[in-house]
Amino acid sequence: MRRFDAVVIGGGPAGLTAAMYLLRSEVSVALVEKLSPGGQILMTERIDNYPGFPEGIAAWELADLMAAHVAKWENDRFARLCDEVRSIEPGERLHRVLVGDEWIEAKTVIICSGARYRQMGIPGEKELIGKGVSYCALCDGNFFRGQDVAVIGGGNSALEESLYLARLVNKLYLIHRRDDFRASKCYQDKCEINSKMEILRSTVVSKIVGEKEVTAVTVKDLKTGTERDVAVSGVFVFVGFEPHSGFLPGELEKDAQGFVKTDGEMRTNIPGIYAAGDIRSKNCRQVATAVGDGATAATAVISYLESYDK
Numbered sequence: 001m002r003r004f005d006a007v008v009i010g011g012g013p014a015g016l017t018a019a020m021y022l023l024r025s026e027v028s029v030a031l032v033e034k035l036s037p038g039g040q041i042l043m044t045e046r047i048d049n050y051p052g053f054p055e056g057i058a059a060w061e062l063a064d065l066m067a068a069h070v071a072k073w074e075n076d077r078f079a080r081l082c083d084e085v086r087s088i089e090p091g092e093r094l095h096r097v098l099v100g101d102e103w104i105e106a107k108t109v110i111i112c113s114g115a116r117y118r119q120m121g122i123p124g125e126k127e128l129i130g131k132g133v134s135y136c137a138l139c140d141g142n143f144f145r146g147q148d149v150a151v152i153g154g155g156n157s158a159l160e161e162s163l164y165l166a167r168l169v170n171k172l173y174l175i176h177r178r179d180d181f182r183a184s185k186c187y188q189d190k191c192e193i194n195s196k197m198e199i200l201r202s203t204v205v206s207k208i209v210g211e212k213e214v215t216a217v218t219v220k221d222l223k224t225g226t227e228r229d230v231a232v233s234g235v236f237v238f239v240g241f242e243p244h245s246g247f248l249p250g251e252l253e254k255d256a257q258g259f260v261k262t263d264g265e266m267r268t269n270i271p272g273i274y275a276a277g278d279i280r281s282k283n284c285r286q287v288a289t290a291v292g293d294g295a296t297a298a299t300a301v302i303s304y305l306e307s308y309d310k
């Protein structure tokens, strides 16, 4: 069975940063990624808020640069495994990780498997991602300054992000399929009195309209059955955010949504197992925070390995 000092699961910003830090410290590393390196950033066109790129940077270019930074430090004890991690079996001294059909052993594991925004699956949504359809107000809100946008959802994130967006945009339609919101009362009260917001209750979005970019959403009033187009240039979808956590062991502590709990050093409740990036239970999920988590986790792993055989 192949054995590594560290197995990094996920080649998004957190995993690529962790791998680069470990390789620079001459730790033997397996980096496992089931798709292309880059993670969620490959779902958008530009990253506008990552420090060091004042004009923004094409998302694919940032992903390539991060992957190249790992490649620069590759050594003969490094393995890049293009496969899916299917299971982790924690052990006393060594953990076992199932990559595709191969079990590998590791003294430490850093889980950087990230998360995904739930999509609605309506016409126009997939085609217009990055062209007006967004899942992150903090990332993309700035592109819609002074314009009209729609926000879809009724939970805390939808209302919290609406309040943030309302500071930037001209008008915001908050569209919810039910009469009552699931979000906390304090968010509801703030949205109700916000002069830039119009709340459309018992209303669903059946289509996002636009050729090269979003121009409108088609909404259906569930009480009357009437359909109409509402002109907007941006649509923010907040109908759920899920961790990539199906392969994680049951004994690993997670929050109610399934995100992994860690301390400030990215340690989980299982010695030798760490988590970094969007898979962690935390508030701010951005490239900058994922990179910070990856560096912190790798540094903690290096300290752990130093005392491993003592």
Ligand SMILES: Cc1cc2nc3c(=O)[nH]c(=O)nc-3n(C[C@H](O)[C@H](O)[C@H](O)COP(=O)(O)OP(=O)(O)OC[C@H]3O[C@@H](n4cnc5c(N)ncnc54)[C@H](O)[C@@H]3O)c2cc1C
Pocket: 009, 010, 011, 012, 013, 014, 015, 032, 033, 034, 035, 036, 037, 038, 039, 040, 041, 043, 044, 046, 047, 048, 049, 050, 083, 084, 085, 086, 112, 113, 114, 115, 117, 134, 135, 136, 139, 140, 244, 247, 276, 277, 278, 279, 285, 286, 287, 288, 290
């Ligand atoms: C549309 C969109 C736009 C965004 N825009 C911005 C922005 O402008 N600015 C910003 O700062 N942030 C932005 N974000 C958020 C940012 O992309 C994430 O916070 C960041 O990518 C998280 O990095 P991560 O490494 O933790 O996870 P991810 O990027 O999610 O990477 C996780 C990786 O793990 C892999 N993986 C998962 N499970 C397994 C498994 N079992 N086996 C092997 N591999 C696995 C996945 O394939 C993925 O490549 C955006 C996100 C989206 C979706």
